[in-house]
Amino acid sequence: MQLQLASELNRRLAPFDLSLQDYFVLAFLTDHDGRSRVTELCRYLGFEKSRGSHHITRLVARGLVVKEQCRDDRRVWWVSITAAGRQAAAAAAPSHVEDVRELFINHATAAQLSALTKVATRVSDYLADQ
Secondary structure (H helix, E strand, O other): OHHHHHHHHHHHHHHHOOOHHHHHHHHHHHHOOOEEEHHHHHHHHOOOHHHHHHHHHHHHHOOOEEEEEOOOOOOOEEEEEOHHHHHHHHHHHHHHHHHHHHHOHHHOOHHHHHHHHHHHHHHHHHHHOO
């Protein structure tokens, strides 16, 4: 189900010229004041360092984000959303939210969603400790 859902959400983002992973990056940055350490972004998305770096490089090439080295610590890289990235995320967000509702939320009761939230939280907490 998770793979099918991700595939369909990815397909529905195509008219916005975004992949589901692109949308996740832009949404994360938008929710974090437009800027994040690359390592934090990769950890959140579950990306290996090299995969995250390649993905960010593609988003930089499209003008959706910028990547810059930290002035105080040369080991740290920052990624920031651009105006074009904010515009792309804002254009896709209403449709994406509706798609999530249509494809997933509407098929579960409040009790089922509550139970799923509890299970997801426990699994996420466990994985965070690994």
